[in-house]
Amino acid sequence: MFTFIDVFAGIGGFRRGCELAGGICIWSCEKDKFARQTYACNFDVDYHEFAEDIEDVDPKVIPDHDVLLAGFPCQPFSTAGRREGFAHETQGTLFFELAKIIKEKQPKAFLLENVKGLLSHKSGSTMFTIMRALDELGYRVYPKIIDADGFVPQHRERVYLAGVRDGIDLGWHKLMGPWNTFEAPQKGSIQLRHILEPHDQVPAKYTLSDRFMAGLLTHKAKQAAKGNSFSYRVFRPSDVAGTLTASYAKSGQSILIHQGEDKNPRKLTPRECARLMGYPEHFKISVSDVQAYKQFGNSVVPPLIRAVMNAMLPWDYRE
Incomplete structure (x- = not known):
């Protein structure tokens, strides 16, 4: 001790x-x-x-x-x-x-x-x-x-x-x-499927709207025309995610979750972020989503x- x-x-x-x-x-x-x-x-x-x-x-x-x-x-x-x-x-x-x-x-x-x-x-x-x-x-x-x-x-x-x-x-x-x-x-021994909620149990607010997706695609095209790189990252359950950052509330496109070919991807929920960082299920999240994303990202x-x-x-x- x-x-x-x-x-x-x-x-x-x-x-x-x-x-x-x-x-x-x-x-x-x-x-x-x-x-x-x-x-x-x-x-x-x-x-x-x-x-x-x-x-x-x-x-x-x-x-x-x-x-x-x-x-x-x-x-x-x-x-x-x-x-x-x-x-x-x-x-x-x-x-x-x-x-x-x-x-x-x-x-x-x-x-x-x-x-x-x-x-x-x-x-x-x-x-x-x-x-x-x-x-x-x-x-x-x-x-x-x-x-x-x-x-x-x-x-x-x-x-x-x-x-x-x-x-x-x-x-x-x-x-x-x-x-x-x-x-x-061993790297890759834990995958996103181990921390994700079933899609039908995730509130709709975490799914990107058609308008937001259109904005991402437009921004990506504009940046490509300037020779700049910009991409949103969509991960499947068998993947390992990129780095969760404190700005995830604003830049959630860095880690998006695939929900099928006929549905827009979604952001992680705060509870999934807790799991992504290795916190247990009993860890209490008592703040807003914005603050939770910042806290787990930090x-x-x-x-x-x-x-x-x-x-x-x-x-x-x-x-």
Whole structure:
């Protein structure tokens, strides 16, 4: 059993994966009021602090913990003052708030998540700054891009940074870190048919109207005439979907579900989005469709987090 804190908690994807791996959450932080609502509906937040704005938190008041978890937003970093180290280079970014917590609380390990583009952001300088900052704080960091395909029926590549404090032996291979023992299921082993509702049970509002479909076709033709690519993606039950994004409410054509040759395709329902992200049936959705799409599109995949944590965990808690 280990303790963890849930920073930029969202709706609790990190928390659920970590709890499945045997962890106990002792502190959470999330600013978005609708995400906080969903989080509080699904997790017991009465026995620990549930902070709102990380920028208002003094790291000293955060309880000591074994693992820090965070899917942090990627913001621009300073390109000046590289000799001053992380305190100068990351000032004003939300990553800086994480760095302050890590410096103050010195957790045994951390797991950070971000979009794959973090690796190439600003020609790699952002990633360099992050890695250098964490090294200065006394941590060995092991990055890896992982596709959620196999854990869920969705191609979803994200970069994960697994870190361990210097002097702690987790039994990791020196070059690969936890990824030496990390096991991912076979891609395609879970298909959309495993998460979709029967068509006759899906409310009609999720089916695209003839007018909307005509607009998609017109827009596609206009873009093609300009030499630009634009397409809506229609998936069948035997397929693996593309990436669910936070803008799915507005750009639902990125994942459309085939309903037969004589019927327009439809969008995923919020419950199907929950399943697409690996949330269980008992996970409560207490917000509007628009907010639910945003929340699941911003989430991590809990079954994947569980697998990563199981690969990270072979430390001796009696340190």
